[in-house]
Amino acid sequence: MNAKTILQFSMGPVGAAILSLITLPFVAWFFSVEDVGRLTMLQVILGLAVSLFSLAMHQAYVREYHEEEDKSALLKLSIIPGFVLLIFISLFILVLPFSISSILFGIDSNLITFLLFTGLFATFFINFLAHVIRMQERGLAFSATQIAPKIFLLILISLIMSLNWAAEFKTLMLMNTLSVVFSLFIFSWLTRDSWLISITKSVDFVLLKQMLLFSLPLVAGGLAYWGLTTMDRFFLRSLSGFNELGVYALAVALAGVVSVLTSIFSSLWHPVLYKWTKEGIDENKVQRVIENMILVVASFWSLAGLLSFIVPFFLPPQYLAIEYLIVACVSMPLFYLLSETTGVGIGITRRTSFAMFASIVAFLINAILNYLLIPVYGSSGAALASMASFFMFFVIKTEASAFLWRPFPRFKIYFILVFYMFATCVVVLAKAHISNFYIVWLILLLLTCGFFAKRLIESVNFFKIYFGKEN
Structure with missing residues (x-):
């Protein structure tokens, strides 16, 4: 492509x-x-x-x-x-x-x-x-x-x-x-x-059976993933009413703009990945995609933290909480985006039951955390519960891929993401009332660039050469 x-x-x-x-x-x-x-x-x-x-x-x-x-x-x-x-x-x-x-x-x-x-x-x-x-x-x-x-x-x-x-x-x-x-x-x-x-x-009933054998395990996983992405709305409606649900829903919708990355990447990635699989996949290519994606995720997460204070200026006063909610909400599509690359082994090996397992476990964790956190923290609890659940979804898919297909370096990825989650928890629980917290987001971005400096330099040089040829 x-x-x-x-x-x-x-x-x-x-x-x-x-x-x-x-x-x-x-x-x-x-x-x-x-x-x-x-x-x-x-x-x-x-x-x-x-x-x-x-x-x-x-x-x-x-x-x-x-x-x-x-x-x-x-x-x-x-x-x-x-x-x-x-x-x-x-x-x-x-x-x-x-x-x-x-x-x-x-x-x-x-x-x-x-x-x-x-x-x-x-x-x-x-x-x-x-x-x-x-x-x-x-x-x-x-x-x-x-x-x-x-x-x-x-x-x-x-x-x-x-x-x-x-x-x-x-x-x-x-x-x-x-x-x-x-x-x-x-x-x-x-x-x-x-x-x-x-x-x-x-x-063709033979092909239909083959397709169903591939897809049906994904149904349970798809339903669990649907529950993972929507359960917080049901809990908020029952425990807090439509008012707080509306505020939280708008935060999720605004953060969902980041899903444009997922939409673009998925549209391009899966066809290319399965074409690579048919032709004989180069494992180093996949590793480069994974490392570039963690750089993208860190950049967008830091930008969300740095610029979230701007959002309330464009909304009615009753939506002020979106300033801190949106940082946690952004993490959800970013975790999913990253899992699309680190979880490639599941699709390559056709072991879709592992994707189902990841969704179900994350769904159960989300249910427990929503039940515990929403009565105490309201929409903030819903945002943190979803962030933690998506992280678990990402971890299970990543570990399953490493087990089913081939192991790849993961420690630095987990290290960076845990620190981003901790910073997000601080912002949400403090309701964005911490002075100069923007420094934390900059440090985390610089740390990520340092961990993956070789890949960053390689990508920058690639774009320099590419755009040089275009000119």
């Missing part, structure tokens, strides 16, 4: 992140904190739809893509099992004698229920079609699908403000559902050559 393709894939997540940074303050100013909390519950449920109903077959699609000649038949096999399950579960829920919207959002509304299921089905198909574009290495198309829904959402918010529509959750739900459906239309058009052909393909 050349630099041009990498740039094309990067444009979408970066553009989407910038648009999210513009949109989130508007939502915070225009809608109540409680509605922001309800919006979080919607995003949680849509995330569950991907984790549960996809049966992790999108990962099987990625794993088998370079092994199978008939890509359209492979796409059909990946979609069918989850689609059947989604239809069955949806019909079952609709005939139950209670309101699903009341349970999830505290509002009994048929409109909200309809919008919820519309969003669920759209999200299900988007997940698979996005992987089609990703595996075809169509960078510009992938970026377009990332940016267009965000632009559409921003336009809808502008209309609400200019037309004086009611600033209530039904309106917010409608905006998000329309954005998801709009995104599905874009994905469908860009991948029409793949999914239209797949409809007429026959079902």
Whole structure:
């Protein structure tokens, strides 16, 4: 994958992140904190739809893509099992004698229920079609699908403000559902050559069984990971209410902009990794990626610590706690990003049960810590619990990879990350009221650069040579 393709894939997540940074303050100013909390519950449920109903077959699609000649038949096999399950579960829920919207959002509304299921089905198909574009290495198309829904959402918010529509959750739900459906239309058009052909393909039950054997262990892990990333919201809702949930959710959403790194890296990394595996993987290449990634993680974590004081200036007064919460929230996508490189042995050896184990253990730790910390520290406890759980998720995947594939140096990585976690705990518990604490973030960044100085110099020289050739 050349630099041009990498740039094309990067444009979408970066553009989407910038648009999210513009949109989130508007939502915070225009809608109540409680509605922001309800919006979080919607995003949680849509995330569950991907984790549960996809049966992790999108990962099987990625794993088998370079092994199978008939890509359209492979796409059909990946979609069918989850689609059947989604239809069955949806019909079952609709005939139950209670309101699903009341349970999830505290509002009994048929409109909200309809919008919820519309969003669920759209999200299900988007997940698979996005992987089609990703595996075809169509960078510009992938970026377009990332940016267009965000632009559409921003336009809808502008209309609400200019037309004086009611600033209530039904309106917010409608905006998000329309954005998801709009995104599905874009994905469908860009991948029409793949999914239209797949409809007429026959079902290869031998390949379907092989894909299910790969993906099903990931379902439990995916559900555990979903719980790991969303459990704090459920605890906050039950123990603190929608108000504190809204503040914490916005902190997570802002920190989630860092997930642009994960989105870009995952879009590029897995196809390249499995191509390397087929051709005969060079272990030194993977080691270079790991060491470069720890430098990236340390840089972004330090930047979050240094610049977090700026965030409250763009939000209403009731969101002041985000200044210190965001530092802990940033650690979650960064730990996941790093685990994508240190945990490569799990995918290479197809031992996906170890990824499931990592998610389940982290999920249980998160449940225990949320139960213990939220009653005492509120949203701060939720942030620290999630940070600790993601660290354990990263450690288990890293150690599993070293066990299954090959051992690699890990002490310096753990050493650096433990100190970053300790500094984050101090900031959160002290509510960012420690003078000159920025020095700590600078020292930690310099320490990381010193530990991996050879790799840093090598990377700097590479970019000098590369951009020198471009000029």
